[in-house]
Amino acid sequence: DTAVSQTPKYLVTQMGNDKSIKCEQNLGHDTMYWYKQDSKKFLKIMFSYNNKELIINETVPNRFSPKSPDKAHLNLHINSLELGDSAVYFCASSGQKSFGLGEQYFGPGTRLTVT
């Protein structure tokens, strides 16, 4: 059973398009995250939701909008895609301390290529 899954794993699209990435976790965690890994492999937090409530919103363009329909799902919608949006996007989840040290479990990543 996949703990954190993302769809799609690869996404190639043209500038100006709108696209979505979906994430689902079956670990029973209550916190989910979106990270962006750039071409130099640097990972940085974008958003975090706890029980469907947005708790972290880093300096991200308004074209990026996360949505959490329930605790197990966190989607990322991107409007008007730009070349600079090309990256790997990771979804992650974590639980309360009862789940361990609150370590985060990552999905397989979505490689987004904007042409």
Next chain:
Amino acid sequence: AQTVTQSQPEMSVQEAETVTLSCTYDTSESDYYLFWYKQPPSRQMILVIRQEAYKQQNATENRFSVNFQKAAKSFSLKISDSQLGDAAMYFCAYRTFQGAQKLVFGQGTRLTINP
């Protein structure tokens, strides 16, 4: 804001030898968590080892161990008996004990295992 620094962009080691990856961090907090994640070419982020700052004892997971020096704000990873499957990018990460649970990552170290 917390920062994490990995000063070794690349490292290489002979198979079966031992290698140490360096990580330093900056924080004003006294309680926090530290992690090492591994990212093989498959790009999956895999948790290798974790450390609670309030524990003086260094964490160990099979061939992986850390040298946690809280006063020096240093958290190095030692890999013993290196195996070809250890080849990957390794990321050091910091997580605050309370509040927003985002991971702050270092720049990563690419580890090559020479047969």
